[in-house]
Amino acid sequence: SQQGEEDPQALSIQEGENATMNCSYKTSINNLQWYRQNSGRGLVHLILIRSNEREKHSGRLRVTLDTSKKSSSLLITASRAADTASYFCARLETSGSRLTFGEGTQLTVNP
């Protein structure tokens, strides 16, 4: 079973609105990453935030990390219908080399 939690499980918004997804975890991490997946296809890497960073931006994406609360959030601004996909957080724990994924958030952006 997964050791992280993402919420919400599903999110439906209108084009132009912002979408926020949250991820929580229980262990110490080296870094945390966000991935996107369209319809059961391969994962696309979006952004990586290291444990000593608090915020990172990439285009319309903004990721925050709060290691004291063991949580991260992904904000997609000015969403587009093409942003419709599943979004996963994945953490690299300090003790190993594996990525541990959450259950994902299914985002639907309605035109």
Next chain:
Amino acid sequence: ETGVTQSPTHLIKTRGQQVTLRCSSQSGHNTVSWYQQALGQGPQFIFQYYREEENGRGNFPPRFSGLQFPNYSSELNVNALELDDSALYLCASSATRTGVYHEQYFGPGTRLTVT
């Protein structure tokens, strides 16, 4: 496109059979990780290979085994297939250097259906 390729794209097998999935890593990458993703769930780590040696394993039984070749491509073998093995199998390649973590780049996956 990440440069990571997987074959085949889809596969249908019968319970009890054996299957081999293949992954070609991105140029310059020496590490391959395999993940299993059941429908509606996040990927779960199976194992990782670094320079042809297993470098970490998830909670999967021994009938899941792997290989990495000198060109860093990799195979995932599953024996005695069970219905619950039906999933999307993803491989990811990365460039591992001591003390430095590099991003994992995922292939498109192999969809395995066990009937």
